[in-house]
Every structure is written in C-alpha cells, then in structure tokens.
Amino acid sequence: MPIPSQTVPIPSLLPAMPPGALPEDDFNAALVRLPVERPLALAGLHDGASREVRWPRDGGRILRLRTTPWEGASALYFDFRLNDDLHVQLPPGDELLVTFFLAGHVTGQIGSAQGRALDFRVDRALLRTPNRDGAYLIHIPGACRNNFVQFRLRRALLPRWLQALGVQLPARQMAELVDRDDGRVLCNAALTPRVRDCLARIRDEPADQPAFVPLFHARATELLTCVLLDLHQLLRPARSGAEQGADAAEATVRRLRALVGEAPARAWSVDELAQRVGLRTARLQAQVRAASGLSVHGLLVDERLALAARLLRDTQLGVQAVAAEAGWECHGRFTAAFRRQHGMAPRDYRLRHAPAADAGPRRH
Secondary structure (H helix, E strand, O other): OOOOOOEEEHHHHOOEOOOOOOOOOOOOOEEEOOOOOOOEEOOOOOOOOEEEEEOHHHOEEEEEEEEOOOOOEEEEEEEEEEOOOEEEEEOOOOEEEEEEEEEOOOEEEEEOOOOOEEOOOEOEEEEEOOEOOOEEEEEEOOOOEEEEEEEEEEHHHHHHHHHHHOOOOOHHHHHHHHHOOEOOEEEEEEOOHHHHHHHHHHHOOOOOOOOHHHHHHHHHHHHHHHHHHOHHHHHOOOOOHHHHHHHHHHHHHHHHHHHHHHOOOOOOOHHHHHHHHOOOHHHHHHHHHHHHOOOHHHHHHHHHHHHHHHHHHHOOOOHHHHHHHOOOOOHHHHHHHHHHHHOOOHHHHHHHHOOOOOOOOOOO
C-alpha cells in the first residue's frame, strides 16, 4: 500500500536552536541560510516514510523518501530544487554512508570549511566512514536540480550481511568499514554495471507519482544487494596513482572556481584559498598547475574575466560596474587584462556579442 506524501509547513520543521545544541537523532540536519544568527534544525525532515516540503516564498521543493530495505540499513531518496544556496551541517553519526548522485552540483567538506573535500560526482559511489570528531558541511547550489540516493548502514551488521551474500573482504578492509570513524572517504569509485543498472531504474521512474514510493522500496533493496555483492570491486583501486592524482587536481580546480564564483570581488590570497580547500599552498599551486596549466593567481584572474564576459553579454551594467563586480578596482587594469584574454576591449566585446536587432524580412 503506497504511503502518501505530505506537504509540511516549513515553520513547524525549523525550530530555532542555540549554537551547538544539535539533536541527537542521526537523521537530523542543521540547515543554515546565510546570513543568520543561529543555525536552524530540520527536526522532522528525516522522519516518516515520505515527506514533501515546500519552502516559503517559492523558495523551492524537497521530495524525500526513507525506507528500510534490510535490518540496520536505511535508504534515503532526495530530489529537490532550491532557489537559494544553502549550507547544511550534518552532525556526527555512527553509520557508513554510501551516496549515489543522480543529478546535481553539491559540494562539501569533512568537519569544517577547511576540512577535506567531499567530491560528489554523478556515476560514482562515494563511501565514507562516520566522523566522530565533527560534522559534515554540505553546500547546496540553488536553482538547479539535486537528486541522490544514500544508504546509512549499521556497521555492526555489515559482516553478517556480507557473509550471507558470500562476499569475502580482506581483514584490513573489513576493519576500515567496521572500526574507522574519522570521516575518511574509503572509495569514490566508478559504478559497477549492475549497480549502474539499478540506479538507472530508480532514475527513470517518475518520482512525482504515488507509485514511486513502493517502487523505491523495491529498487532500494535491489540496489543495496548489488552494492554489497560488488563491495570488493568498489573498494579496490581501479585507477593508477597518476589517474587518481589527476582526478584530485581537477576536483581542486572545480572547488577553487566555485569559491571564486561565490565572491569574485573578494581580495582572495593564495594562502586563504589553500586554507579553504584544505591544502598547503605549494600543494595547491602544484594541483592547479597540473589540472589547468595556470597558477592559482592565473586561475583567479581567468574566473573573474569569465564572469566579466558573461556580464557584458547578458546584462546592461556599465563597463566600470562590470569591472567592480568581477573584482577590479582599477578600470584600466581590467581593460588591459580583458584585452589580453579576449583580444578586444570590453566595450568592443559587448558590441560584438550584442543580440542582433530584428531588421525585418530580407529582400532577395
């Protein structure tokens, strides 16, 4: 029997809480809209089997399902689009987290804004241990769809599940799964064929239909079975060290571009950017050079110039205002940098990319 979705008034889900007083429930999340004085807790969002939340003032919508495919395992389904960027703080827990992103551009760190990055990717399985010493910080971009499936697995039952399926893991890997609690990412691996097929069957179902609730329960049971059967493949390094290093460098560049995009006019220093992504300055310079061929300063300028070009094409802001928005105090330096990048002055770039006026039908 399908469990009906509910539309829940968001004020009832957002009781104000003093700083640090997060609920003990592992499924609660503290959610912060910046700027605010105190974090807000979604006390009811993780309860029940199905819930739909409408944000006030047309701020977006969250569709969330929860089911229990096996004893000690919870399967969560989120499909949401928000109009505002949100920063979510997830409290520590004692469960393994396996996340599969179907769509979206969510980023995050372990512990704090300066912690190790969580590299969410479509078509990857992200398996991470509990983080007993701190929270997970998740950054959710507004105005785009985010869709993912996540399993929360009780670690004490994992050996029994694997034994029942006939899966054997090396003792070292089993110890990492059961005992490690430092928030480490154990794998961010390409999907195996049967896991990919299970996810495709979930993604292809219309989530806005009532029948999706029992379907998700069935698909979640199938997906968890396949994940455990293929766990040894997911945990096994499938790429060379050089390939993994290249992936890490590309992830660092994406994180840097996102940081600069959030505050392009800020007077970023290389040391501050390195601190924000959790790397030493020399390591950051090496990764950015390897992935982009630019220095960190060059990447910063490149991102600001790309913003300036978008503003010149898509807005009516004056050139001086565009320069200020993109982080230049000196109009002359902005013009010189823009000319080097695009081969023309900002005003000429705007004229060249202006929409063509409707001149009426042509005569032949």
